[in-house]
Amino acid sequence: MNTHIDQAKRILAQNDRGGYTVPTDRLYPFQWNWDSAFVAMGFALYDVDRAYRELERLVEGQWADGMIPHIVFHAPSETYFPGSDVWRTHHTIPTSGITQPPVFAIALRKLHEVAGKEDETRTLPLYEAALKWHRWWYSARDPEGTGLVALLHPWESGSDNSPAWDIALARVPVTTDTPVVRKDIGHVDADMRPRDEDYRRFIHLVDTYAACGWDPAKQWEKASFKVAEIQTTAILLKAGEDLEQLARLFGRTEDAIEIAAFNDRSRKAIMAQWRPELARFVSRDLISGKDVEAATQAGFIPLLSLDLDKQVANALVSEMKAWSKGLKVAFPTTKPGIASWEPKRYWRGPAWAIINWLLIDGLRRNGHADAAEELRKSTIAAIETEGFAEYFNPVTGEGCGGLGFSWTAAAYLWLEGGTVRA
Known part of the structure; x- marks a missing residue:
């Protein structure tokens, strides 16, 4: 019996706050x-009802224009900054004013496949929410129809302090209307978190968009940070593929045609960003109009959503192997050895189980099952050795950041086998 599976389930139970x-x-x-x-994908392996509830609670925070915010403040807490008072979104349920990578539809398709037809009545409203959000991405964050969606805040990437943002974020002033109160470093070693200067720039952007009343067009105009981002677009494309499949399954032919057009646009746009x-x-x-050449994990995430020709896929895998050589835990979020490489500082080097999960799926999709299995084993070994940490120092293997982390537990459940368990 694998006791780590039981521990992963306990972590998800401990972090439950009433359906979310x-x-x-x-x-x-x-x-x-x-x-x-x-x-939700983790729950789907052993508690389908709870998996649905996770997504249902999330869409309680969906905005009228379709955006699903990156934080939903269901209940008050004084342990986190910035709280709902800083965001000033005036939503019925307090939320942040920005979004995050759209993994939602990927999770929904997996959940529906596990649940089967009997839970179609629960899938359909979530499908509608996902489609509404999908349309928001292409209207609010790709108004020129390029196929690449833009981020207006580093937090929207999920990779908050990645070296990918260093140049673009440097243009953002450090002045803020809101006092910056670092509560995170009261919970976690400051060496594992973004720097104070990063936070001042993060909050400057929040203040700017709050002053716009969170109107997407005004934010687009006022944004001092605007990056057409490859990782988010690749995730959006995979979500679009899954959403299209659900549309066809439900007989939503017009939806499927619309989604397929989005997918085709993004597929071509991502390929145009390949740099051999x-x-x-x-x-x-x-x-600036320039490529973001910072060497981060984002450059490999298109494996998830593209059927690449052999030459491109092989080049990506060779580069991934070069980055991982000599490391205790793969895959690093920044190329080891470069100036911006910090192996235990959040998104500037550490290995994250959920990034590995996406990469593993992408490697399998593109015919590199051996590389996928190697990365899977590295991830599993790190978790079983160090516990369900937020992320891992790829050099030492040390678990870093928050402990008892929910998505690390979910990743373990999938990567350990990904089959339904009682």
């Missing part, structure tokens, strides 16, 4: 968007 899951106690005391999508000299895909800074 917090990432971990105190450090992240609310419901986070893409965290909950991964968590770097052996990875790149984002584009929409303010």
Whole structure:
């Protein structure tokens, strides 16, 4: 019997707050968007009802324009900054004013496949919510119809302080209307978190968009940070593929045609961002017009949603192996050895189980089952050795950040086997 499976389930139970899951106690005391999508996939393996509830609670925070915010503040807490008072969104249920990578539809398709036809009545409203959000991405964050969706805040990437943002974020002033109160470093070692300067820039953007009344068009105009981002677009494309399949399953032919057109646009746009000299895909800074060449995990995430030709897939896998050579835990979120590499600072180097999960699915899709299995084993070994940490130092294997982390538990359940268990 695998006791780690039982422990993963206990973590999800401990982090349950009444139909939704917090990432971990105190450090992240609310419901986070893409965290909950991964968590729902974990629950789907042994508690389908609870998996549905996770997604249903998340869409309680969906805005009228379709956006699903990155945080839903179901209940008050004083252990996190910025709280709902800083966001000033005036939503019926307090939420943040920005979004996160759209893993939701990926989770929904997996959940529906596990649940079967008897739960179609629960899938359909969530499908409608996912489609509404999908349309929001292509209207609010790709108004010119390029196929690449833009982020207006680093937090929207989920990779908050990634080196990918260093140049673009440097343009953002450090002045804020809102006093910056770092509560995170009261829970976790400051060496594992973004720096104070990062937070001042993060909050400057929040203040700017709050002053716009969170109107998407005004935010687009005022944004001092605007990046057409490859990881988010690749996840959106995979979500679109899954959403299209659900549309066809439910006989929603017009929806399927609309979604397929979105998918085709993004598929072509992502491929146009392939840089063979770097052996990875790149984002584009929409303010400078330049490629974002920072060496991060984002450049490999298109494996998840593209059927790549052999030459491109092989180049990506070779580069991934080069990055992982000599590390105790793969896959690093920043290329080891470069100036911006910090192996235990949040998104500037550590290995994350959910990123590995996406990469494993992408490697399998593109015919690299051996590389996928190697990465799966590395992830499983890290969790079984260090516990369900938020992320891992790839050099030492040390578990870092928050502990008893929900999406790490969900990732373990899937990567350990991904089959339904009692």
